[in-house]
Amino acid sequence: MRIIRTIPDIRQAVLEDRRAGRSIGLVPTMGYLHEGHLSLARAARKASESVYVTIFVNPTQFVAGEDLERYPRDEARDLAMLEREGVDVVFIPESGAIYPEGFSTYIEPPACAEGWCGAARPGHFRGVCTVVSILYNLIQPCRAWFGQKDAQQLAVLRAMTRDLAFPVEVIGMPIVREASGLAMSSRNAYLTPEQREQALALSGALKKIIELYRGGESGAEALLAEGRALIEGAPGVRLDYLGVVDQNTFRSVSTASEGALAIGAVFVGQARLIDNMELNRPA
Numbered sequence: 701m702r703i704i705r706t707i708p709d710i711r712q713a714v715l716e717d718r719r720a721g722r723s724i725g726l727v728p729t730m731g732y733l734h735e736g737h738l739s740l741a742r743a744a745r746k747a748s749e750s751v752y753v754t755i756f757v758n759p760t761q762f763v764a765g766e767d768l769e770r771y772p773r774d775e776a777r778d779l780a781m782l783e784r785e786g787v788d789v790v791f792i793p794e795s796g797a798i799y800p801e802g803f804s805t806y807i808e809p810p811a812c813a814e815g816w817c818g819a820a821r822p823g824h825f826r827g828v829c830t831v832v833s834i835l836y837n838l839i840q841p842c843r844a845w846f847g848q849k850d851a852q853q854l855a856v857l858r859a860m861t862r863d864l865a866f867p868v869e870v871i872g873m874p875i876v877r878e879a880s881g882l883a884m885s886s887r888n889a890y891l892t893p894e895q896r897e898q899a900l901a902l903s904g905a906l907k908k909i910i911e912l913y914r915g916g917e918s919g920a921e922a923l924l925a926e927g928r929a930l931i932e933g934a935p936g937v938r939l940d941y942l943g944v945v946d947q948n949t950f951r952s953v954s955t956a957s958e959g960a961l962a963i964g965a966v967f968v969g970q971a972r973l974i975d976n977m978e979l980n981r982p983a
């Protein structure tokens with residue numbers, strides 16, 4: 701496994717892979733890896749001849765006052781995990797390599813970036829789109845893997861990749877959860893054991909929405925009222941948003957139907973956590 705930190709070195713590695721005709725798979729991450737990230741690396745490993753994982757805590761996707769400075773990091777542990785997955789290249793650039801002096805070009809995100817996390821974190825998706833575009837250009841992957849955990853990010857990146865005609869196939873992967881139901885996240889490291897329990901209110905509310913939908917309720921307001929009540933009644937949890945949306949546009953739907961997404965964000969202690977579940981009725 702090669703560990704690469706500079707732009708000239710990553711360009712050289714990519715050039716060698718392309719000259720040899722190897723298909724490149726890309727998995728962008730911010731590090732502090734867990735099974736969710738590894739599921740992406742494994743899928744990339746199966747489908748690509750050369751797997752590139754990037755570890756970059758991207759400053760442009762953090763809003764002022766967020767957790768950029770204290771975002772958890774453990775490079776040695778991350779590298780050991782990626783080595784075990786048979787990753788070929790890990791790209792760990794310094795911030796100044798991606799955003800050198802004078803950097804001033806950004807991607808304007810698509811319409812589906814407007815609400816929800818886009819509204820709660822102004823500029824977040826602009827930073828995400830910009831860094832993923834840079835990574836596409838540096839690494840030139842055939843395919844890139846992203847988690848459904850960040851469902852709005854996945855919709856945004858699908859739309860951006862299509863609209864800007866990047867020759868990249870975007871592949872979404874299911875959410876990996878703890879046995880408790882908590883969606884795995886690097887930010888779970890901010891939680892005390894008690895807060896980890898409290899955080900289950902979010903997956904619990906989403907599960908309740910799915911259950912009611914399966915029971916025949918399809919009015920979004922009725923579904924959301926039940927979900928909100930669960931979160932508002934939970935100690936230590938503050939609701940940011942809860943919604944039922946179309947998976948692609950991220951517009952609210954008033955009547956839930958197959959494939960719509962129940963989405964939510966909450967604050968617990970020092971963490972802002974997001975999660976989502978797809979509405980479907982068993983055949």
Ligand code: AMP
Nearest residue numbers: 729730731736846847849850875876884
């Ligand atoms: P991050 O390091 O948080 O930027 O995440 C890097 C990639 O891993 C993104 O595509 C995330 O959607 C994905 N990811 C994060 N957590 C999970 C999870 N629990 N299950 C599946 N994918 C995840």
